[in-house]
Amino acid sequence: MRSDVTEYELSAPATLQEMLSLLAAEPGKYTPIAGGTELMVALGVGRLQSRSLLSLQHFQELRFLREEDGHVVIGANTTFTDLRRSALIAEHLPLLAQSASWTGAIANQNRGTLGGNIVNASPAADNPPVLLVYGASITLISASGMRTLDYNDFHLGYKKTQLRADELVHSVRIPLAYQGYRQYIRKVGTRNALAISKIALAGIARTEGTRIAEIRLGAASLTDRPIRCLAAEKALTGASLAADSLEATLQAGRAALAMEAKPIDDIRSTARYRSAVAENLLEEFLRSLAE
Amino acid sequence: MEELIDGIGASPLRKEGRAKVLGAARYIDDLSLPDMWHGATVRSTIARGRIRNLHFGNEIDWSEYTVVSARDIPGLNTVAHLTNDHPCLASEYINHPDEPILLLAHPSKTALHHALKAITIEYDEYPGVFTIEESEQAVAAQDAERIIWDGSQWNATANCFKTYTMYSGEGEEVEAGLSRAFEEADYIVEGEYSTGAQEQLYIENNGVIAECFRDENGDVESVCVQGSMQCPYYLVHALELVFNLPEEKCRVIQVETGGAFGGKEDFPSVIGSHAALLAMKSGHPVKLVYDRAEDMAATTKRHPSRTRLRTAVSREGKLLGAEISVAIDGGAYSTLSPVVLSRATIHAPGPYHWPFLRVKSKAMATNVPPHGAFRGFGAPQSLFGLERHMDKIAKTIGISPEELRRKNFLATGDYTATGQPLVEEVDMQKLLTRALREASYHEKIARYAEENKTSPIKRGVGFAAFMHGTGFTGSGERRLNSQVHLELLPDGRPQILVSSTEFGQGTNTILCQAAASALHLPYDLVTIAQPDTSRVPNSGPTVASRTAMIVGKLVQRASEQMLHTLSSFAALPENHTSQQFLEAARRYLAEHGTLRESVRYEPPTKIYWDDELYRGDAYPGYAWAVYVAEVAVDTRTYSATVTRFDALQEVGRVMHPVLAKGQIEGGVAQGIGYALYEKCVWKNGHMANNQMTNYIMPTSADLPPIHVHFEEVPSIHGPNGAKGIGELPMDGPAPAILNAIENATGISFNAIPLLPEDIFERVHSLGHPHGGSRELDPNTDRDTRVEETIA
Amino acid sequence: MSKVQFLLNGQQQSVEVPPMKRLLDVLREDLRLTGTKEGCGEGECGACAVLMNGELVNSCLIPALQAEGTRLCTIEGVSTDGHLHPIQQCFLERGGAQCGICTPGMILATHQLLDKYPNPTMEQIQEGLGGNLCRCTGYMRIFESVQEAAALNPLAGK
Structure with a gap:
């Protein structure tokens, strides 16, 4: 423990409205804390910058998971355990059930929240690639109201997002529109449990005959933020999976993905490895579509 | 006589197990003393240089703190190991990152964080060397700027802590024989193999609580340190030098220890001395417990190594001769490197007969924190090289790895490379046969060769054959001269007094079993005292797989002596009951007050070792093993995983099957980590990934089923035939796994840790000289370069 | 405060x-x-x-x-009046505790695991304990302890 906890303030506003008012009154003064699985690590190593924190962990109105107009709406306080236990998610959004199961281990999943994973905005985060391919929208809430964005536009750069200092994530909304899509996800981490991803790829695709009618790809640790792999999607949309053109399709997909990959060398892996494995995962997905 | 259901070979409950599962066992951080302060360490931020200036920020009221520097040390500024080159606190020169410079104490742990931030140190930085090669180059180039350790005052040479030359016979004869062997050989096979540093990663960090007592004149009278450790008497000897006190004034108590693996063998001498200095200067008991980041960055790791083999082999697969050179990276100070190197040297030839053999070895200095003891102690390093090389020889001459080994195994009656006759039964042929059968090795070789042709996942099997010497090397046990006491408690129950420590391996349990068996008493009636040097004799350090065999035997002898005493005194019948024993014991106590049996190590007269020639009986006994690994290499992620592991060993009589299995499985798990996961990322000598998040040890989801098999051949040296078991399982996994990966992929990897990134780079670089292919084809040999001497 | x-x-x-x-x-x-x-x-x-x-x-x-x-x-709070909980008893008998420092967390993780899966598969055990590192055992004795505890669990098999 390398921090002096007496230097930190933490309170739990009685209501969400009260919390939003506090955030609005002095934007940037407070850091919201939910499950604590990121911020408490920072506290432990002596790197938690913000001295004033507001807990939102107790707001049950942000912990929900419901079906609404052909969508699933997931409150920001929903834990990974909640996601894993949901029959709705398991049935309609299997990739999200999978990515939730890869987020830390059981004890972290019992505490960590979807909202926290999103605003922490790590390029290696497990769940954002899935939200990207599922075409999620994100609703932010502040004292002045709510606004909803395409989740695609939410991440701006390394640990930078559209979230304003007076806002909280309210919920994420995902269309229930993927019956009949082929779905793929694979995380290549440092080990099988408690792993931070070196690279991860999520994908959904709809085929018509041997053609790829639609494909969406999302990746972690491929750039400075979670991304949709739009170049690869473009190169592959309409491409043929027929035996005589499969190799060309694979090469086109790999080449396009290579163009948009900007991975880094860090303590966990190398840029060369990340790029190559991302291409291999894409190929694995495409080959599965051809079967 | 009662049936002794808990005797040797049964699995009675671990002595301290109940407290552990209740969470009631007290480890050092669970304890506190009245008026206790907390300690912290100010460490260097550079690898090498000279301290120019220490600055204490004025935002801190320093009068609240105790600050200890090298000047406060009443005795020698050294940590006692084999040489005194290792300062307790750096006073002027810095030789590695995270080197301790100052110590702080304060009543509040939190206040220490503020103080640490307020101290700045200015340095004149000197160039450092960080690898064996850089250290060698500095010597070769006579680059005075990079001679980081001047050996002259320690009877050594520049940048080199220790060298050994070991011959399989008289030196000149062996040299002549080697010349002939390489001339006449059908094949000469060469290889170079390297291993990385490995963190012990006990889940409980290093920690101690120290007290200092003064006499009426205010002079330091004695010190007492309790903590997490393997070797209480090592710390006693360290304190004697630092405080210039006699042995009996330096008291050390081991408390429940949360894992050690060698990482609490030599290091407690450092942290224990530090805490005692703080206690001395502050006038308070001081607790010094590291957090994970500090423990990983500043404490010892396994020595990185490089092993080169040049071997002469006949067409039929007979080993004719070998020239082996082993180099280990010792870090900045000598510490235990000479003895680690010794074990690496003696294990380098493996369980094979070499008509002519020369092993030359050296421990080099680098500017990283000193490397130290870790389970296996040099043997995993040189055996990794050897057992990879054996597969390389087999591949080169075109016979199976199995056949090559069978043609060259040592057997009963043979002599080891140091000239030690194998008088006890050794049957490596039988072990190999059984291990391969248990693992379905042959069936899998055939099946995977077929399946791999079409699967993106390449599977393979491989094995390693090896041995591990039990106890201290050479004359070590004679020098240790270990002593064991056995006393009677007032109620008549016997109590074992030893300095041998429990840190999970089962010392408490097996020593009580040995005593119970010899005393014909139920296990539950035998107790063992907490290791407190004011009470227990020096039974030697708890290292080197020596506790079961050496200390166990002493306990057995003491027990026999006690039984004899009581039998003579009270005419105990031969098959006495517990009740009869306790009654006799209480009567004896009533008459004599106490009963203490004391025994000392007696070397079997046949054991002889010559330190000068480096020949003779290297170890009292050996454990023998064949380990088989099965792997899967995913060609999409370049990751290798172990999918099944079979560990067969001959460790003499198995004293406690549950504990023994636990030891083997735990060692294999660490070996799998060593081979495929655990990498220390160094940045100018500092461990950059000093967090559990980024130093990757296997989780429960990363390990395959580990199948443990024993062959039991009772040894004359241990209690009821037991031999050492602790380190053995560390030696075999890495070479077995890399042999399996070669079987799966056709690629020979010769360095560990082998991470997916390494496999990836190798697969892609293979493309260039060989015409470019992304495929992993096990049938293509891309590695072996053979010096064929056949005309 | x-x-x-x-x-x-x-x-x-x-x-x-x-x-x-x-x-x-x-x-x-x-x-x-x-x-x-x-x-x-x-x-x-x-x-x-x-x-x-x-x-x-x-x-x-x-x-x-x-x-x-x-x-x-x-x-x-796992034991009652000094009586070991079946999970504790199994860890003790099967060698699930070596140095003991991971044991309290491991026993609580087992507790949650068996609450959720009274009859866990090996994969469920490996995942359920995936966040509890043990450096001594190689996990095999721990898995055996968990399986034994599950077998003793009156809820198992239902």
Whole structure:
């Protein structure tokens, strides 16, 4: 423990409205804390910058998971355990059930929240690639109201997002529109449990005959933020999976993905490895579509 | 006589197990003393240089703190190991990152964080060397700027802590024989193999609580340190030098220890001395417990190594001769490197007969924190090289790895490379046969060769054959001269007094079993005292797989002596009951007050070792093993995983099957980590990934089923035939796994840790000289370069 | 300072602590329950695991304030009147505890695992204990302890 906890303030506003008012009154003064699985690590190593924190962990109105107009709406306080236990998610959004199961281990999943994973905005985060391919929208809430964005536009750069200092994530909304899509996800981490991803790829695709009618790809640790792999999607949309053109399709997909990959060398892996494995995962997905 | 259901070979409950599962066992951080302060360490931020200036920020009221520097040390500024080159606190020169410079104490742990931030140190930085090669180059180039350790005052040479030359016979004869062997050989096979540093990663960090007592004149009278450790008497000897006190004034108590693996063998001498200095200067008991980041960055790791083999082999697969050179990276100070190197040297030839053999070895200095003891102690390093090389020889001459080994195994009656006759039964042929059968090795070789042709996942099997010497090397046990006491408690129950420590391996349990068996008493009636040097004799350090065999035997002898005493005194019948024993014991106590049996190590007269020639009986006994690994290499992620592991060993009589299995499985798990996961990322000598998040040890989801098999051949040296078991399982996994990966992929990897990134780079670089292919084809040999001497 | 109240091992507790103080330190320092261990301080090793409202959590990552109103169970609350819980008994008999430092967290993780899967598969065991690092055992004796505890569990097989 390398921090002096007496230097930190933490309170739990009685209501969400009260919390939003506090955030609005002095934007940037407070850091919201939910499950604590990121911020408490920072506290432990002596790197938690913000001295004033507001807990939102107790707001049950942000912990929900419901079906609404052909969508699933997931409150920001929903834990990974909640996601894993949901029959709705398991049935309609299997990739999200999978990515939730890869987020830390059981004890972290019992505490960590979807909202926290999103605003922490790590390029290696497990769940954002899935939200990207599922075409999620994100609703932010502040004292002045709510606004909803395409989740695609939410991440701006390394640990930078559209979230304003007076806002909280309210919920994420995902269309229930993927019956009949082929779905793929694979995380290549440092080990099988408690792993931070070196690279991860999520994908959904709809085929018509041997053609790829639609494909969406999302990746972690491929750039400075979670991304949709739009170049690869473009190169592959309409491409043929027929035996005589499969190799060309694979090469086109790999080449396009290579163009948009900007991975880094860090303590966990190398840029060369990340790029190559991302291409291999894409190929694995495409080959599965051809079967 | 009662049936002794808990005797040797049964699995009675671990002595301290109940407290552990209740969470009631007290480890050092669970304890506190009245008026206790907390300690912290100010460490260097550079690898090498000279301290120019220490600055204490004025935002801190320093009068609240105790600050200890090298000047406060009443005795020698050294940590006692084999040489005194290792300062307790750096006073002027810095030789590695995270080197301790100052110590702080304060009543509040939190206040220490503020103080640490307020101290700045200015340095004149000197160039450092960080690898064996850089250290060698500095010597070769006579680059005075990079001679980081001047050996002259320690009877050594520049940048080199220790060298050994070991011959399989008289030196000149062996040299002549080697010349002939390489001339006449059908094949000469060469290889170079390297291993990385490995963190012990006990889940409980290093920690101690120290007290200092003064006499009426205010002079330091004695010190007492309790903590997490393997070797209480090592710390006693360290304190004697630092405080210039006699042995009996330096008291050390081991408390429940949360894992050690060698990482609490030599290091407690450092942290224990530090805490005692703080206690001395502050006038308070001081607790010094590291957090994970500090423990990983500043404490010892396994020595990185490089092993080169040049071997002469006949067409039929007979080993004719070998020239082996082993180099280990010792870090900045000598510490235990000479003895680690010794074990690496003696294990380098493996369980094979070499008509002519020369092993030359050296421990080099680098500017990283000193490397130290870790389970296996040099043997995993040189055996990794050897057992990879054996597969390389087999591949080169075109016979199976199995056949090559069978043609060259040592057997009963043979002599080891140091000239030690194998008088006890050794049957490596039988072990190999059984291990391969248990693992379905042959069936899998055939099946995977077929399946791999079409699967993106390449599977393979491989094995390693090896041995591990039990106890201290050479004359070590004679020098240790270990002593064991056995006393009677007032109620008549016997109590074992030893300095041998429990840190999970089962010392408490097996020593009580040995005593119970010899005393014909139920296990539950035998107790063992907490290791407190004011009470227990020096039974030697708890290292080197020596506790079961050496200390166990002493306990057995003491027990026999006690039984004899009581039998003579009270005419105990031969098959006495517990009740009869306790009654006799209480009567004896009533008459004599106490009963203490004391025994000392007696070397079997046949054991002889010559330190000068480096020949003779290297170890009292050996454990023998064949380990088989099965792997899967995913060609999409370049990751290798172990999918099944079979560990067969001959460790003499198995004293406690549950504990023994636990030891083997735990060692294999660490070996799998060593081979495929655990990498220390160094940045100018500092461990950059000093967090559990980024130093990757296997989780429960990363390990395959580990199948443990024993062959039991009772040894004359241990209690009821037991031999050492602790380190053995560390030696075999890495070479077995890399042999399996070669079987799966056709690629020979010769360095560990082998991470997916390494496999990836190798697969892609293979493309260039060989015409470019992304495929992993096990049938293509891309590695072996053979010096064929056949005309 | 904040006043924080919770139900700990069946007893109501109230502490006055800095709100960001780690629950781990509240348990160990303020309440002197040292069975909960610190191994890494970053939620990686699971040695500090406790049950909060019946769910496994790492107490090193929980600010004291967030424990307000919760029901906590530490290793000290697993046994009753000195009688070992079947999980503890199995760890003791099957060699699931070696050095013992990961054992409290491992036993609580097993507790949650068997709550959820009374008859767990090997994969479920491996995942359920995936956040609890053990350096001694290689996990095999622990898996056996868990399987044995499941076999003794009256809920198993249902």
